[in-house]
Amino acid sequence: MINLYVQHETARSEELAEQVQDILTQAIPAVEKVTGLPAPDPVTVELVDVEGLATAWSAFIRRQVExxxxxxxxxxxxxxxxSALPQAARWSARKIGMTTEYTIIANSTGRPSTLLIPEALEQQGLNAPDRLCELLVRALAEQTQVAACGGTIIPGPVWPTTRATRDVNTLFSHGHAQWTSDQATPLILGHPVVRDDHRRQRNFVKAVVDLLDFGTARQQARATSLxxxxxxxxxxxxxxxxxTxxxxxxxxxxLRQPVSWIRRLPA
Structure with missing residues (x-):
């Protein structure tokens, strides 16, 4: 039996922590069935504020750089x-933390953890039960990836720096996570999740970020198809x-030529 560790620091996030615990209890067997990968033990989720995300992300980037x-x-x-990358990561997390869905990190031994900002989920309309389930399934899929590779492939390297549209590790990770969600979320909910992107666009900052990341989204769609x-x-x-x-x-x-890559997969 997989253990769950959902950490929260404020009374305000206690209800969300209970929701996350309940959803992941149902999601773990579904994700394991769909992916053929074991979930990490424990599955760890931390509910943080923007400053908590900035601190954790900066420390993670420092470890990755080393x-x-x-x-x-x-x-x-x-x-x-x-030497400037950890501080730049802290600054970036502070600026765009409220537009993030979730953040995956790994500790020095390759154990994964998912960071969620409750206020960001609420602001983006991602705290509704179905949307939260879909998000957590993607996050859990990424945790299985990290556990499977021991943190050597996912999360991806941070040096040398790579543009998001060319960061194959992250693109492939997100593509696999989205495929997993497409397959596993209906097993949990009994129906697929319809993504209401219009509601999220009401957040002006998120709209700008999504516009700037259009090329990345297109690449991730290719990765999901692959x-x-x-x-x-x-x-x-x-x-x-x-x-492995x-x-x-x-x-x-x-990513544009799936057949050529599929031929490279070992028997």
């Missing part, structure tokens, strides 16, 4: 860039080699 640059002979300019075609062709057992075999992630151009 891992990604270990043994590298960096130039002075590169060392300055690297996952769907790959699993339909070879099944989850062969597909899941991607989390080095060099098996699709290249950026393979």
């Amino acid at each position: 891992r990604d640059t270990a043994g590298l002979d960096l130039t002075d300019w590169q060392r300055k860039r690297v 996952v769907d075609q790959a699993i339909a062709a070879v099944g989850t057992d062969r597909f899941n080699h991607v989390w 075999v080095d060099g098996l992630l699709p290249a950026l151009d393979e």
